[in-house]
Amino acid sequence: MTLGSDTKGVFAIAPTPFEPNGAIDWNSIDSMVDFYERCGVDGITVLGIMGEAPKLDGAEAIAVVKRFVQRTKKPVIVGVSTPGFAAMRSLARASADAGAPAVMIAAQPSLRTDDQIVTYFRQASEAIGEDIPFVLQDYPLALTVIMTPSVIRRIVVDNPACFMLKHEDWPGLEKISTLRGFQTEGSMRPLSILTGNGALFLDFEMERGADGAMTGYAFPDMLVDVVSLSRAGKRAEAHDLFDAHLPYLRYEHQQGVGLAVRKYVMMKRGAIASDAQRKPGSALSAKGKAEVDFLLSRLEARQRQATEG
16 A cells, blocks of 8 residues: 555544543544445544553554554544654554554654754654654644755655655645645655644635645544545535534634544544543543534534535
């Protein structure tokens, strides 16, 4: 299974399902994979920030990767970001051996200068092995590392194994346009761009040249449809569908409780058995669950009206 600079579509960022006692819920990994496939995703990304990866030990992380890879024929990208290269290499090599075609690497928060950032990714690629393709994760809101388009271009030029950008800057629409401009002028080779940030700006990101989405929104079927409509040039239809989800999408995007909201909704949709997080973690209050239920009922009504209309 091969991924490359021409990769397009939706890669769902999967949470790690836990039982209420904190044990990994292996059966829910299976049901979640089946859910994603029914939604029409093109791939799955595991052990990302949303995947509670730091709460897993090394053996658990590898076991989770193997379970996903064995369950699906879709490509699985594995988040391998760690403070040290030894642990990063171990997880990356084990993931490749398990059948994952690529990994994802984010900048460490301690990086500040452009040269430090560029050097870090050069060393990271060397550490895991340049035969392993990697996704460059640009998420300054969470990681506090600012990567300008020129820095991203330097990383891409320096690392043949870098084939995709997970774009999560905010505001970031101009960054997408600038990167596509680099490609047009020939100063940067082609690069797949999938966007995150909970899909909060997906409607316009597609119009700026994104190839799709890589995020953990609890309605990946909506992401699939918006990407498909956008690529087909059906702008109004894409925006209408996106707009119907905005009230709930906004609620899910809250810092600190976003994962709790997503797990709760994925549980309600039958993807996972429990919305539990491994400690330390947050949970929705009864009031919070009631608010989410209200938003979901309104979303269902809007979608029904759009279909019938």
